Amino acid sequence: MNASFYLPTRVFFGERALIENKKSLALGKHAFIVTGKHSAIASGALADVTAVLGEFGISYTVFDKIQENPPLLTCFEGGKLAAKVGADFVIGIGGGSPLDASKAIAAFAANQGIEPMDIYDEAKRKNPTLPLIAIPTTAGTGSEVNYYSVLTLPDGERKKTFKASDAWPRVAFVDPRYTYSLSHGSTVSTALDAFAHALESYLSPKSTVFSEQAALFAAKELWDVLSQAPAQFTPEMREQLIAAATAAGMAISVTGTGFPHPMGYSITMLDGIPHGKACAVFAGDYIEYNEKTELGKARIAAFAAHIGTTPKLMKALLPGLANVDLSFTEEEIDRRVKLICGAGNYTNSPYVLSPDEMYEIYRAHFLKK
């Protein structure tokens, strides 16, 4: 039994979570706000943040250059600017991309003079990252409760995860209302990402009694909403989804993710498939391969029973919701598999996928007939 536990982020959850706990936003004298162009404004989160900062007389700089699949170099640039304006803490607002980027920016800001790739080298990051606050506006990433920051390398084709024990957000404000403005498609995709976290965490050999509980709770709430395939998401559903996404983020903070994550990176980077849908494409394969092992079969059965479904229905619904229609030549497949075959996630489930099997899976889904 593994009952170890570590989750240093303080999570304030619920409507008006930020306003009602505003003192916890005041971590310094000048805030560097990391976000994208749209969701921080559309969600109302940025307005809430700047109102509270104003009330406390805390100055701030808004850096709204974060796009999907945030480039390492944008974070490097952000870190430079944060240091230049004298920021002493960072607030990330948005989906996974701004939240992940805010961790890297907090690290660069505290370590001026290092090169972009040095962020992956603990020996070169001598100073702890700036204190960090995370405010999600999607219900998917879980980035607000872990220390992962998935960045796009300068080649523009590969992702590499920056992890640092001091890159945990100190505080997360999780307000379901900040997700109300999210489109239907983005809601489904981010919910599929959260479901992938729950399932892949539950099957991980690193899972603990606590990550399991969080994963099962998350999966049940997500399945309850997703299996209805609702035409519109009610406030109640939004609340279920974001509570689940945060719980699933806690689960992967313990275990990391499984192979659907790297398998999906190529079709995200090269073909523009949103991350959550790109993971869900491979959910059926993930279940099927893991069912080949005794342990995997038992775990998947228990997981499905807990959420009130069957492995068969999961295999059908998850890729179905992703609804990805791509077709590739052998050469295109070769390029995509080569980009992802080096990830560590393949060993993070009862079944360990071989490179040959990655090709098989890609061909089965995408080979031009």
Next chain:
Amino acid sequence: MNASFYLPTRVFFGERALIENKKSLALGKHAFIVTGKHSAIASGALADVTAVLGEFGISYTVFDKIQENPPLLTCFEGGKLAAKVGADFVIGIGGGSPLDASKAIAAFAANQGIEPMDIYDEAKRKNPTLPLIAIPTTAGTGSEVNYYSVLTLPDGERKKTFKASDAWPRVAFVDPRYTYSLSHGSTVSTALDAFAHALESYLSPKSTVFSEQAALFAAKELWDVLSQAPAQFTPEMREQLIAAATAAGMAISVTGTGFPHPMGYSITMLDGIPHGKACAVFAGDYIEYNEKTELGKARIAAFAAHIGTTPKLMKALLPGLANVDLSFTEEEIDRRVKLICGAGNYTNSPYVLSPDEMYEIYRAHFLKK
């Protein structure tokens, strides 16, 4: 839905948890070790701690004066000594009494010059408590993962809880082996305490999605062991019990406890009934009264179903395991109820007990025939 979360303690769980994570013991230059006369030595925990401190060249002072139901004044004395020897961190080793005491001692040590009762006054405790490490040698209290410190007031008859947001242990080392030397009776009593935490937390109106998961996990493991009424506790059972006790401690760190806790204090303080058994005496009443409310009835049914039993069996087994045989005159009952009727716990469940009902319950259990 409440999905807020805060648990700043890093928990290392498992056999050799301390030895394998020994760097996390090194929080300062001089450790003040707070413990009792026996369990720290018998369990092997003290030897592990002093070996690691020696390895790091960290000096220490052992304060082994903590007895059951630790007096506020002993903690005051310990705090003075800790300051005098120049301790800059505190290590609590033992059951609930040394762990609770270590929090108060860490607070007194950092706030020399205050009076004993000033510990309950946030305005007078100006300095944050010394950094604290908790190492449980019983599977019950959960004190290693919360910020509660239940102390006996100078009158020797009442308990009062010291709570401080900076009194959370920084680190907890939870090694099931440290409970191997615990007697059968103490194992049952402390397991009953943990079960009371799980049940009372689950019924609390302050429960969150995370405290619920922790409470249900804990209750299932505890019930699995306790309902067998084993003549001996195997290492596997010890592991189940201590994982559960830690999880139940997490649950009450969110919610606090319900009325069996204060109801039991009088028969612990005046009649020497161990704390866990004293709570379990009133478990049947707690279930019965809460079943009078619609919410309470539904919650108890869900709790019982999750752990694979029925409310009826819980009502029989828990007081049965406590096996407390006391009898009092009306005057003795009056004295005992007066000591406990001021607690806040009575409002912490769907059913709120009146003082008249406290008398009824005490009479039903204990009135001399």
